[in-house]
Amino acid sequence: MAGEVAPELAAKASGQASGQASGQASGQAPAQASGQAPAHTPDQIRATAQRIMALGESTRRPGRDPVNLPIIENWIEAIGDANPVYTDPEYAAASVHGGLVAPPAMAQVWTMMGLGQARESGDPTGVMVTTLDEAGYTGVVATNSDHVYCRYVRHGEHLSVGVSLTDLIGAQPAQPAQAAAPDGYVMRPVVSPDTAFFWEGTRQGELRIQQCGDCGALRHPPGPMCMACGSPSPKHVVAAGTGEVFSYVVHHHPPVPGKKLPLVIALVQLDEGVRVLGEMPGVRPDEVRIGMPVRIEFLRIDDELWLPAWRPAGPDEERPAELPQLVIDVSPTFVVASALATRDFTPVHHDRELAVANGSKDIFVNILTDNGLVQRFLSRWAGRQALVRQTSVRLGVPCYAGDTLTFSGQVTERKRLPDADRYEVRLTGRCSLGDHVIATAVVDVPLRQS
Numbered sequence: 001m002a003g004e005v006a007p008e009l010a011a012k013a014s015g016q017a018s019g020q021a022s023g024q025a026s027g028q029a030p031a032q033a034s035g036q037a038p039a040h041t042p043d044q045i046r047a048t049a050q051r052i053m054a055l056g057e058s059t060r061r062p063g064r065d066p067v068n069l070p071i072i073e074n075w076i077e078a079i080g081d082a083n084p085v086y087t088d089p090e091y092a093a094a095s096v097h098g099g100l101v102a103p104p105a106m107a108q109v110w111t112m113m114g115l116g117q118a119r120e121s122g123d124p125t126g127v128m129v130t131t132l133d134e135a136g137y138t139g140v141v142a143t144n145s146d147h148v149y150c151r152y153v154r155h156g157e158h159l160s161v162g163v164s165l166t167d168l169i170g171a172q173p174a175q176p177a178q179a180a181a182p183d184g185y186v187m188r189p190v191v192s193p194d195t196a197f198f199w200e201g202t203r204q205g206e207l208r209i210q211q212c213g214d215c216g217a218l219r220h221p222p223g224p225m226c227m228a229c230g231s232p233s234p235k236h237v238v239a240a241g242t243g244e245v246f247s248y249v250v251h252h253h254p255p256v257p258g259k260k261l262p263l264v265i266a267l268v269q270l271d272e273g274v275r276v277l278g279e280m281p282g283v284r285p286d287e288v289r290i291g292m293p294v295r296i297e298f299l300r301i302d303d304e305l306w307l308p309a310w311r312p313a314g315p316d317e318e319r320p321a322e323l324p325q326l327v328i329d330v331s332p333t334f335v336v337a338s339a340l341a342t343r344d345f346t347p348v349h350h351d352r353e354l355a356v357a358n359g360s361k362d363i364f365v366n367i368l369t370d371n372g373l374v375q376r377f378l379s380r381w382a383g384r385q386a387l388v389r390q391t392s393v394r395l396g397v398p399c400y401a402g403d404t405l406t407f408s409g410q411v412t413e414r415k416r417l418p419d420a421d422r423y424e425v426r427l428t429g430r431c432s433l434g435d436h437v438i439a440t441a442v443v444d445v446p447l448r449q450s
């Protein structure tokens with residue numbers, strides 16, 4: 001729906017369309033903090049959420065149209081993923097698909113509400129959003145999305161969508177909205193004279209480890225005095241940023257504002273010998289293992305704060321497979337055309353005045369477009385016969401009209417299946433404000449690829 005994250009409060013809903021898609025939507029904090037009593041207290045909001053969750057999945061609602069070429073062509077023109085398996089019957093017939101298919105990233109497009117159409121009364125998302133609106137959490141400002149594509153859908157198939165509410169996170173009416181400012185929901189580290197060098201390092205993309213100025217012993221976390229010799233004069237070294245998982249925990253509860261649970265937190269044994277804690281974003285609990293080789297990355301929270309985190313290093317780490325960069329000129333036309341091509345009529349994607357009134361700098365790219373661009377970026381690298389199996393897209397800073405969006409990515413794992421090479425890819429879409437899209441994907445490249 002939109003492209004900003006301010007998850008003081010987040011309701012998570014999942015839908016079923018072609019395969020499986022789920023999204024996490026974040027509500028903006030009350031826009032007016034001028035002493036209005038909210039219609040619902042956090043406890044009442046949680047009670048409403050519990051009641052909706054107990055109802056389970058809504059009645060399935062069919063999309064407006066069957067999967068069809070004209071809508072696909074609009075989407076391809078706007079997004080730019082021109083694989084002939086979507087449009088050329090002859091090419092498609094000779095491909096792994098054996099016939100025309102729809103771009104998998106369009107899964108949600110087929111069941112989007114049209115312009116001016118209201119949600120049905122039984123839609124759990126509608127009931128939840130109404131409750132949040134009445135409580136002062138006006139407007140959905142972000143959705144992340146996790147897609148699993150069991151198969152590509154064919155032209156002529158008619159998709160329907162069922163929606164269920166699976167979680168509600170937060171419900172603490174927060175500070176008056178600073179629109180998209182991510183401050184306030186991140187637990188910030190305390191920066192002391194002893195640790196300032198460390199956080200200055202993460203800002204510069206360095207993992208700095210404290211070292212005793214006298215005996216040379218490394219220590220982490222930083223402290224005022226050497227545990228080995230008692231010297232009070234530390235310096236630091238820059239670690240290579242590689243190591244292996246020494247231990248880890250999976251955080252299921254309690255909810256962490258702005259974080260999707262479960263969350264893997266690893267204690268990593270650096271090649272230099274000391275151990276450093278960090279989140280493993282995008283890594284599922286069943287993927288992590290003790291001894292797993294990892295490499296540092298730095299997560300931008302804002303200009304001041306970058307958090308160290310860990311990603312799997314993978315077998316190709318010696319010669320990392322970099323995906324060719326994709327640069328998108330985010331013109332106003334691109335924002336509008338891609339929003340409409342994904343049947344997203346939310347005004348913040350086409351009405352500049354309204355977007356500004358809502359606290360945005362300009363109109364901004366919608367999530368369904370991000371899903372499409374992620375697919376385009378993957379497909380260009382993996383080839384026309386490749387199958388995108390899974391994408392998990394996290395939204396960071398908004399990408400406004402007038403900006404440039406640059407996608408880059410690496411292969412994190414490759415394995416040979418009976419009939420395909422399976423690649424796991426980690427990618428980012430970066431704009432002038434920072435990381436707009438952080439995503440992981442699974443792509444199968446058939447072995448009989450022509």
Ligand SMILES: [Zn+2]
Pocket residue numbers: 212213214215216217226227228229230231
């Ligand atoms: Zn020492």
